[in-house]
Amino acid sequence: MAVSLLAREISDLCLGKPALRSLSVSSTIGDALLALKTSDDNFISVWCCEHSSSSTSSDDDDDVDDCRCVGKICMVDIICFLCREENLKSPSSALKSPITLLLNKSSQGLVKHVDPHSSLQEVIDEIIQGTQNIVVPIKAKHRRKLLSKPLLGPTHHHKGREYCWLTQEDIVRYLLSSIALFSPIASLSVDSLNIIDDQILSVNYHSLASSTIDAIARSLLRQTSVAVVDDDGILIGEISPFTLSCCDESVAAAIATLCTGDLMAYIDCGGPPEEIVKLVKERLKERNLGGMIELENFGSNSNSSSDDEVSATNKKVTKLSRCNSYSSRMMRRAEAIVCHPKSSLVAVMIQAIAHRVNYVWVIEDDCSLVGIVTFRNILKIFLEHLEFLV
Missing domain, CATH: 3.10.580.10 (CBS-domain)
Structure with a gap:
């Protein structure tokens, strides 16, 4: 019976899975930050799509797949990037960098496309070999209206086709x-x-929290x-990427200025104590890193959104900032x-x-x-x- 279970097609596990929200490989790190803040997902998929914007395809056209997921981005990637010494001095400039800087060689192979008819055992073999996310094409129940903003919808770059990942x-x-x-x-x-x-x-x-950056990335x-x-x-306790991915980019300032024990308190799901927040700001000023204090306001300076969109986004960002309660994410403490x-x-x-x-x-x-x-x-x-x- 167990053998037959692993012979099941992977499409059985995709039932009810939501379609991936995607970013183009030409996006900036700031785009990724905004997408993560306005999403219920901890990860955003990054895609390279070679078809022209005028090309069309039916939902049943699976023969030619010129859309490829080339990686995934989470808040931890952005936090580690901002913790680099050169980026601490000018975080707003760092967020304008291309998203490809977060897709380093060490992360290659973490995402892989598979046929929906692949067996569960084949997928497990891929995971054992190092794949983290399995990308599977799914059938949309109805064709969704293509959205004008690539940050806002899963089908913008994929000619109407949708994908999920396992x-x-x-x-x-x-x-x-x-x-x-x-x-x-x-x-x-x-x-x-x-x-x-x-x-x-x-x-x-x-130890200094800054000494944990390499370990967090690994x-x-x-x-x-x-x-x-x-x-x-x-x-x-622990410093968990899962917990950090539910935080916001201001954690980079905490990592740069606190010891590991204080960082654990900062990322606790109850939010950082006011005295620790005050300590972080004081140490940032001592190191002439004032740009980090204003880091959370970056979303309001984005040129890619209208005033109304910025207002709506900022309301949601404020609600979700500093590890407070999330509507559909599960948050836990540093224990x-x-x-x-x-x-x-x-x-x-x-x-x-x-x-x-x-x-x-x-x-x-x-x-x-x-x-x-x-x-x-x-x-x-x-x-x-x-x-x-x-």
């Missing part, structure tokens, strides 16, 4: 719905299954997180999601899905950090189990 979370959630088919591995401990990865990214609680590529530990290796080495595989899967992360930290009874369990390693175990059955 993530590691989508795949694991689907397998969890049929977990009884994978007995007995589902009830075995993550320790006995040998899927605890001890190659983790960690920083000291008292954790984004790995779809994991950065552990925050004390001098004895005890897990205190790490943890399990024990003897926790069962299914328990870890449920924990991760419940908290919308792709990993769970593994700690001992004294809270010392052992390692991390990732969706990628969990999927490897499922395939190995099936190979054993065959």
Whole structure:
């Protein structure tokens, strides 16, 4: 039964998935920032479309695909970009840079197009090899009116065709719905299954937050997180790309001026304490980085929007700024999601899905950090189990 489950076409998992919102590869980083702020998604897809704007295509025309998703952008990419020393001095100029600067070579291969008739096992193989997002063409129920602004609609660059993407979370959630088919591995401990990865990214609680930038960027590529530990290796919390992606660009100022412990408080879902906000502004002034203080006003200076659009956008940006409550995003605190080495595989899967992360930290009874369990390693175990059955 489990073997037949993985033979299912990937299109079955696309039912009900929303169409991707897209940005052209010719967009600026400021365009990406505005798109993220006015979207309920944590990621925006970036596309290279070679067809002319006058060309047309029917929804059934899947033979010639000259629209390709070449990457994805989230707030973490923008935050890390703004944290560069040269960009801290002039963030408004940095946001006018081309979006291609965020699509570096290390992120190539994270997104891949697949045929909707591909099997679930084929897609899992792609994920194990490093793909993060699977792009799948979907059939629109009706042709939507093409929008005049590429930031506002999913079909502007794709001749009316629509796409969705599947993530590691989508795949694991689907397998969890049929977990009884994978007995007995589902009830075995993550320790006995040998899927605890001890190659983790960690920083000291008292270290400068600016020293975490490289680790944050790498954790984004790995779809994991950065552990925050004390001098004895005890897990205190984490700096998670998932949490940062729900913040706004002002976090770059916090990273540039705070220690790691204060940064954890700054990105907490309750919003940063006023005393920490005041401290950030004082340190920015001391370093002559006044441009960072005005960073949140960049959207109102965009030349690509009308006054009415800017007003509406700013209202929404204000509502969503500094990690406050989001209407359709799930936000969580900087505390790490943890399990024990003897926790069962299914328990870890449920924990991760419940908290919308792709990993769970593994700690001992004294809270010392052992390692991390990732969706990628969990999927490897499922395939190995099936190979054993065959």
